[in-house]
Amino acid sequence: MKSLRAVGLVVGFLLALAPAASAADQLWWSNYAFPRGLSVGGLGSGAVTQPWTASTPNGTAVDMTGGRIFIADYDGGKIVSVKPDGSDSQDILTGIGGSLSGIAFDPVGNKIFYANGDSIGYASVANPTDKGTFFTPASGYVRSPTVDTVSNRVYWVDQAGKVFYLGTGGSGSATPITFSGCSLTRTYSVAVDTAANKLYVSGFDGSTGVVVGANLDGTSCEVLSYSVRDFAYGLALNPETNRLYITGNSFDTRIAYITLRLKTTTLLTLTGPAVNQPSYPVITKAPKVQAATVSAGVVGSSLSCDITWSPGIVGAFEYRAPQGTPTTAWQRNGSTIAGATGATYQPTKAGTYSCSQAATNFAGTTTATSTAAAVKAMAAIVKPAGGKLKFKGGKASIKVKAGAAGKLVVSVKAGSKVVATGTATVTKAGTVTVKLKLSAKGKAFVKKGGKVVVNVTGTPTGGQASKASLGLICPS
Numbered sequence: 001m002k003s004l005r006a007v008g009l010v011v012g013f014l015l016a017l018a019p020a021a022s023a024a025d026q027l028w029w030s031n032y033a034f035p036r037g038l039s040v041g042g043l044g045s046g047a048v049t050q051p052w053t054a055s056t057p058n059g060t061a062v063d064m065t066g067g068r069i070f071i072a073d074y075d076g077g078k079i080v081s082v083k084p085d086g087s088d089s090q091d092i093l094t095g096i097g098g099s100l101s102g103i104a105f106d107p108v109g110n111k112i113f114y115a116n117g118d119s120i121g122y123a124s125v126a127n128p129t130d131k132g133t134f135f136t137p138a139s140g141y142v143r144s145p146t147v148d149t150v151s152n153r154v155y156w157v158d159q160a161g162k163v164f165y166l167g168t169g170g171s172g173s174a175t176p177i178t179f180s181g182c183s184l185t186r187t188y189s190v191a192v193d194t195a196a197n198k199l200y201v202s203g204f205d206g207s208t209g210v211v212v213g214a215n216l217d218g219t220s221c222e223v224l225s226y227s228v229r230d231f232a233y234g235l236a237l238n239p240e241t242n243r244l245y246i247t248g249n250s251f252d253t254r255i256a257y258i259t260l261r262l263k264t265t266t267l268l269t270l271t272g273p274a275v276n277q278p279s280y281p282v283i284t285k286a287p288k289v290q291a292a293t294v295s296a297g298v299v300g301s302s303l304s305c306d307i308t309w310s311p312g313i314v315g316a317f318e319y320r321a322p323q324g325t326p327t328t329a330w331q332r333n334g335s336t337i338a339g340a341t342g343a344t345y346q347p348t349k350a351g352t353y354s355c356s357q358a359a360t361n362f363a364g365t366t367t368a369t370s371t372a373a374a375v376k377a378m379a380a381i382v383k384p385a386g387g388k389l390k391f392k393g394g395k396a397s398i399k400v401k402a403g404a405a406g407k408l409v410v411s412v413k414a415g416s417k418v419v420a421t422g423t424a425t426v427t428k429a430g431t432v433t434v435k436l437k438l439s440a441k442g443k444a445f446v447k448k449g450g451k452v453v454v455n456v457t458g459t460p461t462g463g464q465a466s467k468a469s470l471g472l473i474c475p476s
Helices: 440-448
Strands: 004-006 013-014 026-031 037-041 045-047 049-053 057-063 068-074 076-084 089-093 103-106 111-115 121-126 132-134 144-147 153-158 162-167 173-176 186-193 198-204 209-217 222-226 234-240 244-246 255-259 264-267 269-272 278-284 293-295 303-305 327-332 351-361 364-369 374-376 388-392 395-402 406-414 418-426 430-438 452-460 464-472
Touching: 026 057, 026 068, 037 057, 037 089, 045 111, 049 144, 057 111, 068 103, 068 406, 089 111, 103 144, 111 144, 132 153, 132 162, 144 186, 153 186, 153 198, 162 186, 209 234, 209 244, 222 264, 244 278, 264 388, 303 327, 395 406, 395 418, 406 430, 406 440, 418 440, 430 440
Parallel strands: 004 293, 045 269, 057 103, 186 234, 234 278
Antiparallel strands: 004 303, 013 293, 026 037, 026 278, 037 049, 057 068, 068 076, 076 089, 103 111, 111 121, 121 132, 144 153, 153 162, 162 173, 186 198, 198 209, 209 222, 234 244, 244 255, 255 264, 327 351, 351 364, 351 374, 388 395, 395 430, 406 418, 406 452, 418 430, 452 464
16 A cells, blocks of 8 residues: 655545545446447436447456557457547457457556457466467357456356466466356356455356356355346446346347345446447446545655555456546645655654645546645754763763663764763653763773763654764763
8 A cells, every 4th residue: 555654754644535526436337239339328227338349349348547548359369459439440459360359458567468269368468479379278169357456366167157367377277166046057258256256257147147146265155136138248336336237139129237235237328329239348437536545744744645556346347447547736834836746755844734636547547645644854863952961880881861762873073082972762751861882082081070961863763864962971
């Protein structure tokens, strides 16, 4: 967790999340039948637009940070990348073979994973020549990969009613998930929410199409809804409304969502280009800030505005990461500090400080502002009038009045010669005894006697060092 903090300090408060979002949450899908292409609409109702057309789209994934949408072309054996408005179409991977059924984007590894029936393949977005086979099953027809960026796993289903996962690195054997509480004879798509320990699967129970939910290990499996059609290709989770979106590819013309708590299914009311054999939905949203902290400090300490933004639930096809670096501004006593736009800021005046960040992606813009952090003037750690030096039994010590917590470094000089040194950690303001180590010249000085100068360097916790001289002292 990144946080807004004063480096080395301990006083913390919660970040005040004050999002100001624009644009709208959207549902995208591959429209397999005429009009074929990439379609987008609202999460409940409204007009559908089709910014890009393709021959047989059958898989959708999103790179929010790059501002791109990926579509799998079932018959064309290729994966295409487009901007959200449908422009700048690029074939980023070709010659895969037919029967493409689902793709997933890994924002951590910047890779695409795809299913083409007999295997799960991968390709680097930055370098498409870096490609290959990720997993080949001994038998069965695989489809619907998804990438869980929390556990760094790739999940997929086969046609025999099974769900598998394997680490994104591709090493080792795939692990099957055995369901307890429900039975599937076929599986068509999977979505994963690791933070909630949930796995969602569409399939066939032997008599009809169903959507089930279970723990990640397959336990506590239960039927959430009987599908729109027998073959529901694609699931996408909207955690804020507790809705799981499903598309029924097989000769269906409808999209629906399941309200998970109620286990009810609701059809979307969409207008515009026909919804015809929709598949593999994804949800895009404006950025969302995660929890952060802000700490109080002192003048001269460094404040850091490291606010963490949510990537969404990538494993469940919900995307909301910012595109590019969020813009930062700093405020003192509620007023913007001119020119203060960096990730860190070093205050030169006491006051209340906060920072704000605006993050943008193609779904909208969100601004988050932190709570105010109290920055105090630096307390003097050394009070010059407070020194009392003692030499006793070949040992030396000095009592110093400290005005704040921090560290003291003491040097005792007789003329130009250092006769004793010592350090002490101060946990709170008050009188501190610093034990001194005598040098060889210091031991001689003890026998001889005379006046010394005591210099003290004090560094407050999280602040800058300051020096003070306790003047000529005649040791007692």
